[in-house]
Amino acid sequence: MSTRNAVIVRDLIKIYKIGNIEVQALRGLNVNVRKGEMVAIIGVSGSGKSTLLNIIGGLDKATAGSVKVFDTDLTGMNVSDLVNFRRETVGHVFQNMNLIPTLTAAENIELPMAALGIKADERNKRVTELLGVVGMLNRKDHKPGELSGGEQQRIALA
Incomplete structure (x- = not known):
């Protein structure tokens, strides 16, 4: 990956299976984000924004396609490698913040x-x-x- 790219997403597909029903959250998405570039991801509720960020952040796996973040290919990573990737490479702010209420x-x-x-x-x-x-x-x-x-x-x- 070029040092100019922080994130490269190619032909990304994510399908959620709910019983016998398949919901395609992402359909062949392609994204390049350059180092230092600011990007806004906008869309209606249920359009796949959180799914995309969860895959880029190593919290979820794609059904198909590839994701590279700072020269790290997440596509074939196992759970242990993804844990290390999240710990060392990315930060993720969840919608509900996940702060522990009893701590300052x-x-x-x-x-x-x-x-x-x-x-x-x-x-x-x-x-x-x-x-x-x-x-x-x-x-x-x-x-x-x-x-x-x-x-x-x-x-x-x-």
């Missing part, structure tokens, strides 16, 4: 770092830095239920 904003940001074995002093430094980047330093001790939807989304991004 800072603790929600710190938790994945602890799971990766990052030392406490480095975690604290990174958490403070990330809270600053998203403009939430003053809300670091608040739990998700005490934050607005937009604030929760910024914590999820951090």
Whole structure:
């Protein structure tokens, strides 16, 4: 893959099977996203936007076609390789944010770092830095239920 491309999607097909019914969510989709390029994916509800992002993010597998993200071909990856890809390469902000309600904003940001074995002093430094980047330093001790939807989304991004 050229260093100019961050994402290459070729002839992507995704079919969901619900009993005997097949629903084709993606039909031969082709996409190129260049490094540094900003792209908006728009469409009506049920048009395949989340399906596409889940496949690019390694959360779901395509029925057919190929996906490359930063020189990594996701097409034939097994579950373990996809877990490593997600951990090391992509970030995914879910519609419902998936923040843990009993943890503070800072603790929600710190938790994945602890799971990766990052030392406490480095975690604290990174958490403070990330809270600053998203403009939430003053809300670091608040739990998700005490934050607005937009604030929760910024914590999820951090």
